Amino acid sequence: MSHLFDWKEERNLSLLVDFYELTMGNGYLYNGVGDKIVYFDMYFRRVPDGGGFCIMAGLQQLIEYLKNLKFSEDDILYLKNKGLFNDDFINYLRDFKFSCDVWAIPEGTPVFPNEPLVIVRGPAIQAQFIETMVLLTINHQTLIATKANRIVRAADGRTVMEFGSRRAQGYDGAIFGARAAYIGGCDSTACTIAEKMFGIPAVGTMAHSWVQLFDSELEAFRAWARTYPNNCLLLVDTYNVLKSGIPNAIKVFNEELVPLGIRPKGIRIDSGDIKYLTEKSREMLDEAGFPDCKIVVSNSLDEYIIRDVILQGAKIDSFGVGERLITAKSEPVFGGVYKLVAIEENNEIKPKIKISENEEKITNPGFKQIYRLYDKKTNKAIADLITLADEIIDESKPLEIFHPIHTWKRKTLTNFKAKKLLTKILDKGQVVYDCPNVTDIKTYCKEQISTLWDEVLRFENPHKYYVDLSSKLWSTKHNLLTKHNIHFR
Amino acid sequence: MSHLFDWKEERNLSLLVDFYELTMGNGYLYNGVGDKIVYFDMYFRRVPDGGGFCIMAGLQQLIEYLKNLKFSEDDILYLKNKGLFNDDFINYLRDFKFSCDVWAIPEGTPVFPNEPLVIVRGPAIQAQFIETMVLLTINHQTLIATKANRIVRAADGRTVMEFGSRRAQGYDGAIFGARAAYIGGCDSTACTIAEKMFGIPAVGTMAHSWVQLFDSELEAFRAWARTYPNNCLLLVDTYNVLKSGIPNAIKVFNEELVPLGIRPKGIRIDSGDIKYLTEKSREMLDEAGFPDCKIVVSNSLDEYIIRDVILQGAKIDSFGVGERLITAKSEPVFGGVYKLVAIEENNEIKPKIKISENEEKITNPGFKQIYRLYDKKTNKAIADLITLADEIIDESKPLEIFHPIHTWKRKTLTNFKAKKLLTKILDKGQVVYDCPNVTDIKTYCKEQISTLWDEVLRFENPHKYYVDLSSKLWSTKHNLLTKHNIHFR
Incomplete structure (x- = not known):
C-alpha cells in the first residue's frame, strides 16, 4: 500500500472539555487574568504494569485538534443557553484564535515519570481550555503504545x-x-x-x-x-x-x-x-x-x-x-496530569508549585527542558536531566547529576552527549512541526529503545532510569517548598 | 437545558471493520453464497466484575451507523488498491444498500450471559460485514453502563x-x-x-x-x-x-x-x-x-x-x-461475541452450532426470542427464557422451566407474565425503531433494575439469575451436539 488517504473528515470536538475548563475560563476573563501568560506541563507519575518506561504517542492527533480549534454557532448557542457565562466570554469563544506555544516530546520516544511530555504556554483562558484534550489524546495513545x-x-x-x-x-x-x-x-x-x-x-x-x-x-x-x-x-x-x-x-x-x-x-x-x-x-x-x-x-x-x-x-x-x-487490560488507565507550573509577570517567568502531602504529587515548577544524556562510547542513554528552559548543557565539561530526593547520590558524567527531548510544535498557535508518518515513528521508536539498557527493558522490577533535576531547577523547587512549608505537619 | 442539538457530523466509519470481514465477503460472493440468508447473534458469556447482570447500551449509535452505511469513492479506491478483491465485490460495495433485519434488546435493560442482545438476519456478505461495529458499539457502552x-x-x-x-x-x-x-x-x-x-x-x-x-x-x-x-x-x-x-x-x-x-x-x-x-x-x-x-x-x-x-x-x-x-478499570473488556446461529435454505431456517471443547463456548443455535418472566404478585423477574423465535408463551398455563445443563433442576411457574425482550430495530435495512432519549433510557433502566431481586444485585457472589432454554430450543441444540459429537474426546 503506497496510496495513503488523509483523515479529511472534520470532527467538531471543541466542546470535548471538562466543564470546569469553561467555568474557569469565564472566571479568568471576569477577574482580568484571562490573558495572563501561564505554563502548563502534561506529565505522568508512574509507568503502567510496573514497566521501566513508556512510549510517547498521540501528538499528531493533538496537533490536528489544536490546529482546527474553533467554535461553531451550535457550540456558542449551547453555551449561551447554559445561562452561566458572561457575554465577554461567549464573544471570546466566538472569535477564538488559538495562540499558545506548545512544546512536546516526539512520538515514539521512550519517556519516564515526571518528564513534561507536552508544555503549553499561553493566555490562561486558552491553556486551561485544552487541558482535557491534551490529556485524553496523549494518555490514550501513550497507554496503548506502551502496552504494545x-x-x-x-x-x-x-x-x-x-x-x-x-x-x-x-x-x-x-x-x-x-x-x-x-x-x-x-x-x-x-x-x-x-x-x-x-x-x-x-x-x-x-x-x-x-x-x-x-x-x-x-x-x-x-x-x-x-x-x-x-x-x-x-x-x-x-x-x-x-x-x-x-x-x-x-x-x-x-x-x-x-x-x-x-x-x-x-x-x-x-x-x-x-x-x-x-x-x-x-x-x-x-x-x-x-x-x-x-x-x-x-x-x-x-x-x-x-x-x-x-x-x-x-x-x-x-x-x-x-x-x-x-484496552491495556492489565492496567487500562494512563495517569497523565496537566499542571500549572509557571506564570509570567512583568516579562519574568515566575515558577509555581502545587504542593501535596504526598511527595510524589508535588510538581516540578517552572518552564523546563529535558536533556537525554548518552554515553558517547556505548550510545546508551544514561539519564535524563530536567532543566529550566534556558539552561545549556556543555558537553565538553564533566556534568554532575544527583538524585532529586537523596541528593547525596551523585554521579559525574564525562564523554557524554546531551539531546533535547522537547521540540517546539506550535508557535503562537501556528504549527511549526512536521509530523512524521507512523512507519517512521515506529522505526524511530525501535531505535530509541535500543539506546536503553536491558535493565530498563525488564518486564518486572526494571532498573529505575535516572530522571534528575538540574541544580538550578532543584533549587527553584526547594525554595518554593520552603516558602510554602507553613501549611505542612 | 431543554435545548438539544443533533449529532450532525457524519463520520465515515464504514471501514472500521476487521479486515477478515472483507476477505470473507469477497469470498462469499466468489463462492456464490454472498446472498445466502444467515443469522448472527451478538451476546456475552459473563458479567464483568463478577456482578449479577449487565446494562444493555449503545443501540442508538449502532442504528446510526447501520442507517448511514455506505462506501465513499475513497473507500472504494483504497480497497481496489489492495489488489486482493474481485471486481464483483468492489462493485457490490460501491452500490451497497444495507438490507438486513435487526432485532435488539432496548438500551437500559438488565441483560444476562448467553442472551442475544442483537440479532442480525440478512445476506451473508452484509451480516458478516457489520460484525466489528456491532461488537465494538455494544461492547463499549454496555461495559460502561454496567460499571456505572x-x-x-x-x-x-x-x-x-x-x-x-x-x-x-x-x-x-x-x-x-x-x-x-x-x-x-x-x-x-x-x-x-x-x-x-x-x-x-x-x-x-x-x-x-x-x-x-x-x-x-x-x-x-x-x-x-x-x-x-x-x-x-x-x-x-x-x-x-x-x-x-x-x-x-x-x-x-x-x-x-x-x-x-x-x-x-x-x-x-x-x-x-x-x-x-x-x-x-x-x-x-x-x-x-x-x-x-x-x-x-x-x-x-x-x-x-x-x-x-x-x-x-x-x-x-x-x-x-x-x-x-x-475505563471500567477493574475489568475493562466486555467480551461480547458475534456468532453464526442459523442459515436459510429452501425457505427454512436451519440452525447452526459452533462447538467447542469448552462447554461455555458452545452457541445456542437458531433464530431466537427471549422472554422475561415476571411474578405477577411481586412484579419481580423470575427468569429469562430463550426460545425459538416462533414460540409463544401462554401465560394462562403453568410453565415448566429447567436448567439448561442440569436439566433435572426444574421449576413450574404460575401466575406469571412474559415480556419479549427482543424488538425489531431494522426491517430490510430500514429503521423501524424510535430511540428514546437518554433520560428516558436512564429512567427505564432504573425501573427495570427494581424488578430484580436484591440477591441478583449483590456486588459479590450474586445469585445467578435463571436464563433457561425452552424445551424446543434445548432439543434443537442437543440434536446438533449429538450429530457433531464425532469430533470430541
Whole structure:
C-alpha cells in the first residue's frame, strides 16, 4: 500500500472539555487574568504494569485538534443557553484564535515519570481550555503504545498483529489504538480503516462463520483455497484442531495448492491450549511437507502468556493480540496530569508549585527542558536531566547529576552527549512541526529503545532510569517548598 | 437545558471493520453464497466484575451507523488498491444498500450471559460485514453502563458525577462513555460535549490551577465567589484541606455570600483520606453555620472505595468518579461475541452450532426470542427464557422451566407474565425503531433494575439469575451436539 488517504473528515470536538475548563475560563476573563501568560506541563507519575518506561504517542492527533480549534454557532448557542457565562466570554469563544506555544516530546520516544511530555504556554483562558484534550489524546495513545511495546518485546522477534477493534473502548479506541499499537511495534492490524488513514498494514483471513457457512470444514477450506490460492491461511479450530482442522488443511493444501506450485501461508488457532496444539500442529504440518506453513495464534493473549508459551517451546510464528492490547487490560488507565507550573509577570517567568502531602504529587515548577544524556562510547542513554528552559548543557565539561530526593547520590558524567527531548510544535498557535508518518515513528521508536539498557527493558522490577533535576531547577523547587512549608505537619 | 442539538457530523466509519470481514465477503460472493440468508447473534458469556447482570447500551449509535452505511469513492479506491478483491465485490460495495433485519434488546435493560442482545438476519456478505461495529458499539457502552450502575448503587442514593474524560480511551471513549454512564445511573458528567449531544447535565467548577493562578487561596476563593455567587463550590485541597482550604472557604462564604443572602453550594476534596477529611470538614462547616454546604469528593473512586467510606461514616453528598468508571478499570473488556446461529435454505431456517471443547463456548443455535418472566404478585423477574423465535408463551398455563445443563433442576411457574425482550430495530435495512432519549433510557433502566431481586444485585457472589432454554430450543441444540459429537474426546 503506497496510496495513503488523509483523515479529511472534520470532527467538531471543541466542546470535548471538562466543564470546569469553561467555568474557569469565564472566571479568568471576569477577574482580568484571562490573558495572563501561564505554563502548563502534561506529565505522568508512574509507568503502567510496573514497566521501566513508556512510549510517547498521540501528538499528531493533538496537533490536528489544536490546529482546527474553533467554535461553531451550535457550540456558542449551547453555551449561551447554559445561562452561566458572561457575554465577554461567549464573544471570546466566538472569535477564538488559538495562540499558545506548545512544546512536546516526539512520538515514539521512550519517556519516564515526571518528564513534561507536552508544555503549553499561553493566555490562561486558552491553556486551561485544552487541558482535557491534551490529556485524553496523549494518555490514550501513550497507554496503548506502551502496552504494545511490552507485547512485542515478549514476542521476541515473532510477528505481532493488533486484533482488538471489537473490544476497544469506542471507535477512536479502535482506530487510534491501532495507530499507537503500530508505533509501539506491532507489525499490522485487523482494523481496516487504520490502513486507509495511516497506512498501517491491514490483515485478516477468515472467522469461524466462514467454516460454518459451508456444509463441512473441508468444503469451507477448499472454497477459501480457490478464492485466495496465494493467501491461503486457514482457521483450524472450528471443530477440533488436531482431528479435523489440521488434517483438512493439509488435504486442501495438497489438493488445491501443490498442483499449482503455490505454498500455503499458514493456519490459525484461536482456542485451546496453545502450547500443546501448536507443537502437535507443527509436527503434522512438517510431516506433511509444509514446514514453511506458518502457525498463527490468537485468543486473549498478552505479554505474560506470550512469554510463557514461548518459554515452554510453543511453535508459533505470529500472534494476533486483541482485547488485552487494545484496552491495556492489565492496567487500562494512563495517569497523565496537566499542571500549572509557571506564570509570567512583568516579562519574568515566575515558577509555581502545587504542593501535596504526598511527595510524589508535588510538581516540578517552572518552564523546563529535558536533556537525554548518552554515553558517547556505548550510545546508551544514561539519564535524563530536567532543566529550566534556558539552561545549556556543555558537553565538553564533566556534568554532575544527583538524585532529586537523596541528593547525596551523585554521579559525574564525562564523554557524554546531551539531546533535547522537547521540540517546539506550535508557535503562537501556528504549527511549526512536521509530523512524521507512523512507519517512521515506529522505526524511530525501535531505535530509541535500543539506546536503553536491558535493565530498563525488564518486564518486572526494571532498573529505575535516572530522571534528575538540574541544580538550578532543584533549587527553584526547594525554595518554593520552603516558602510554602507553613501549611505542612 | 431543554435545548438539544443533533449529532450532525457524519463520520465515515464504514471501514472500521476487521479486515477478515472483507476477505470473507469477497469470498462469499466468489463462492456464490454472498446472498445466502444467515443469522448472527451478538451476546456475552459473563458479567464483568463478577456482578449479577449487565446494562444493555449503545443501540442508538449502532442504528446510526447501520442507517448511514455506505462506501465513499475513497473507500472504494483504497480497497481496489489492495489488489486482493474481485471486481464483483468492489462493485457490490460501491452500490451497497444495507438490507438486513435487526432485532435488539432496548438500551437500559438488565441483560444476562448467553442472551442475544442483537440479532442480525440478512445476506451473508452484509451480516458478516457489520460484525466489528456491532461488537465494538455494544461492547463499549454496555461495559460502561454496567460499571456505572455498580458505582451508583454503591453510592446508595448520593449523587454520582462522571468525571473521566481525560483518562478515557480515546474521544469516543469519553463521549459515549459519558452517555453510557448516564444510562447506568450517573446524575451528570464533566464532559461538556455530552450535554450538547445528548442533554446529559454537564457540571464542573474549578481545578487546582484556579487556586494557583491567584496570589493566595483566599484571593482565589474570593474571585470565584464574586464570579459565581450562586454556584459557589470551592476546591479546598490545593494546599491543606483542614488548615487552609476549609477555613478560607468559610471566610469567603461569610464575607461574600452571607451578606447577599446566598447559600454556598459546596466544597470539593480531591486528595487525602476521604473519610477523615470529610468528617472533619463537615464538623467545621456545620459549626460555621453551613450545614447545607455539600461535600463533594473525587480522586480514583470506584464502587469498592465508595462502599467502604460510606460504611465508615464518611460525610459525603456527591462523588465525582473518573478513570475507574470511564475505563471500567477493574475489568475493562466486555467480551461480547458475534456468532453464526442459523442459515436459510429452501425457505427454512436451519440452525447452526459452533462447538467447542469448552462447554461455555458452545452457541445456542437458531433464530431466537427471549422472554422475561415476571411474578405477577411481586412484579419481580423470575427468569429469562430463550426460545425459538416462533414460540409463544401462554401465560394462562403453568410453565415448566429447567436448567439448561442440569436439566433435572426444574421449576413450574404460575401466575406469571412474559415480556419479549427482543424488538425489531431494522426491517430490510430500514429503521423501524424510535430511540428514546437518554433520560428516558436512564429512567427505564432504573425501573427495570427494581424488578430484580436484591440477591441478583449483590456486588459479590450474586445469585445467578435463571436464563433457561425452552424445551424446543434445548432439543434443537442437543440434536446438533449429538450429530457433531464425532469430533470430541
